[in-house]
Amino acid sequence: MSDREFAPLGSERVYDGSFISLDVARFRYPDGDEVERAIVRHPGAVGIVCHDDEHLILVRQPREAVGDPDSLELPAGKLEEGEDVMTTAKRELSEEVGLAAEHWEPWTSYYSSVGVMDEEVHVVHATGLHEDPDAEPVEGERIEVVRWPLDDLDGALAATKDAKTIIGLLLLRDRRA
């Protein structure tokens, strides 16, 4: 057994929210050391790199946690309980920007902040875009759809500080190079 193979010893929920929760959990290592960690529990999320031949579809929305009223991001959303990644992706693309897509491809998944949170974000690619006739925009999200020129990915990268958007756009830039 590796000296890094920790075993869970138990966990106390110190905050139980509708979106995230916070656990204080303990772990034991093979050498007998025990550690305590505050861990944010998050349901996971999906971000969608979507574009036609000319434009990347992005959104602007307020992000209170980082003090930014105009955060430029991929269309995205959190996984609902029991929902698979592609179902979430299709739902969010319809709700946030009113579109459906013909072609879907999973690109990567990553952990947002491995030291403190279990959030896993799935980045998927969507093309063959068309208006979704059944789209029902969600009220109250204050989302503005932004059509960004596809040949200015560097400009989009310079205009965002959002992890999922940076990863998605770097992958798109590589594939177009």
Added chain:
Amino acid sequence: MSDREFAPLGSERVYDGSFISLDVARFRYPDGDEVERAIVRHPGAVGIVCHDDEHLILVRQPREAVGDPDSLELPAGKLEEGEDVMTTAKRELSEEVGLAAEHWEPWTSYYSSVGVMDEEVHVVHATGLHEDPDAEPVEGERIEVVRWPLDDLDGALAATKDAKTIIGLLLLRDRRA
């Protein structure tokens, strides 16, 4: 004023930890709407893309939050109170891998998870590596130094799910292309 310009209404600290804390905060929008957000407060972190002509310097360490005993990552660490990014970067490079560097360059910074946490991660580039004679490894971090072939960045990208490492390696791959 944009209809996305929120104003803070107050905040209650529901967990106060040594590393992260959790606030439940309220905000008001210009149209009168009020929203409540659970926000994780994090001091920020720095990740270091460092290499010589042949090898990338990475680390493996256990990450209890995501259940991975062998997470492959950039050398990294959290900002101490009042510490600037480059001071943190130099300290962590010495503590985690026993190295100092001649050349430092800030590459990017990003927010890990804009919906729920204020963590900002700074990615910096370090070259001109040499052993730090004053290095004092921190005990108890269970960190293994990994020298990864620089011409196999794709392999390193396939072997990690850590956001800061993916962003740092994608930027390095672009600059070497």
